Amino acid sequence: MYIRKILVAIALIGAVLGFIFVYYVYNAVFAPNTAFQNEEAYVFIPTDASFKEVSEQLNPLLDDKATFAKVAERKGYVNNIKAGRYAIKKGMNNNEIINSLRSRNLPIDISFNNQETLSKLAGRIAAQIEADSSSLLNSFTDEAFLKNSKFNKETALAMYIPNSYEFFWNTSADGFRDRMLKEYSRFWNETRLKRAEAIGLKPIEVIILASIVHKETAMVDERPRVAGVYMNRLKKNMLLQADPTVIFAIRKESGDWDKIIKRVLYKDLELDSPYNTYKYAGLPIGPIAMPDISAIDAVLNYEKNDYYYFVADVKNFGYHKFAKTLSQHNVNKQEYVKWLNSQAINR
Template sequence: MMIAGKKTYIYIAAGVAALGLLFSVMAYRTFFMSNITGDGSYLYIPHNSGYNQLSDSLEKSGSVKSMRCFKRAAGFEGLENEIKPGMYHLKPGMSNHQIIRIIKRGWQTPVRITLSGNIRNVEKLSSLLSRKIESDSTEILATLKDSTLTDSLGFNPLTFPSMFLPDTYEVYWTVTPKELLLRFKKEYDRFWNRERLEKAVNIGLSPIEVSTLASIVSEESNLKEEQPVIAGVYLNRLRKNIPLQADPTIKFILNDPSVKRILNRHLSINSPFNTYKHAGLPPGPIVIPQKSTIDAVLDYKKHNYIYFCAKPTLDGSHNFAETLAEHNKNARAYQRVISRL
């Protein structure tokens, strides 16, 4: 009888051990085994998304190896009631427990927004931003055109583009348009430190006016060594109350990339941005200038030049002149080359 009892005990113990092992294997497979396919992917969870929408997105993306295991783990961990919106990086090797944890805790992966120096209007800006964050271009554009908001930030609709500085910014996909604008304003204020503000005062311009002039300079030349010289030309004109006569402002008015040459008929267009008709700076930037171009204006080259013209070498560089006669000579040399093309 004692032997039979011992055997029964051994069988029971073995059964319990087997069940324990089976449970451990199932628990490991459900919660801790890697469940991400390939090189991983990004999961986007919009605001107000439910568990079913999340599951459908995962299944359609093919990001997880076993949806059955994921759903089992999600049920045990109560994911359904704790879904946080955001963009999440599902990295290779991640387990269901890790996936669920980052979603429940809202551990988003930041998105990178790069503003370049070729943004000419808020419509293009809103289109660019909408490709990086949850909000669509319509919502973003409405925020960009919110006069109450722009006024509170110290700008008007025409000067507003000067607040945006070309750079790469990290934000969360769920950032609201207003939060994003406040982030750009924070970077703007950081850029305009005491040293730059003092330089702006010394040349008699506000930060917005510096950005406006820099936008023209940036369109005149991509050559970093020439930009301070060109800035000096325009500052000389401003001080002498001579119209800037900047061709880039006419191209801005035309808003037609196909226009290669400015004609006399273009110079009579009625617009506050027409620097042939109106003395002084235009009412706002014609493009978002690079930080380096803003610094080129602040650190402009002092000289007596009033004119400049593209060199006949057609390499993007310019000839500078103090007198109209000298400028006309440079212009004729350039026109001779152009006429042969």
């Protein structure tokens, strides 16, 4: 009888301990462990991050930091951390959080447009992925890569077609650059290549001209006409005489890419630069900006017209007045110069 009581007592104690153990395990592994009110929160885990670094990001998001650390250790996450962007949803338990951090790296949409230099592009991309601007710029200008991909430092900007792309946040600088080369090749599909051949330009020449068209007018519906003017000039072996190329040359020579130039002066036209289309015939040696796709397609499908000149239309801002003859152009230009003077725009 006495032994039976002892056995019953042991069984009861075991049951209680078992219940406590199960309760602890349940709370540690399966009970909700989030401390934020939004539907989800995101953590960005750097490459080669330690568990301590991960914990510092997670701690503000967790109710119970100690149980998370124990479960992470039991599941082997402590020594198997993966870089990336991960979502923690409200109400997740430790098990779900760790599973998310181990296998659900979420992509992000990266966008860029109208960057005038590789340096500015690097800064724009660095604000969106893990790679910093220095490593990106080094990757963009790597001589071996440029040679293998048939670009150079003057034409390299043409490889980056402005758009929105899906990337993982922890993409490396080289990974980003290599993907952009693939996107460039994809952009120049059979249709665009045939169109470029039909108008007598190589893809890189199309982008160089498109960069000028892009800078000349922000009006998408006017770009094919502007492109038509420049194509007419190229066919006649006339100087392009594009003000945006002079502005680019001035900025490049000064190193001040943020310099604001609203008016090109006669003295500027004498600047000795391969980008100065008032001084050198044909296209510049590289793009003067990153043209929109609309500008590229405007060149590929330029308007066939008889215009050789154009100047800003002061009565319809944003658009231009086009002329077939120099005499008519001079009349239009005089109106524009008069307006500049009235606004005291001297530079």
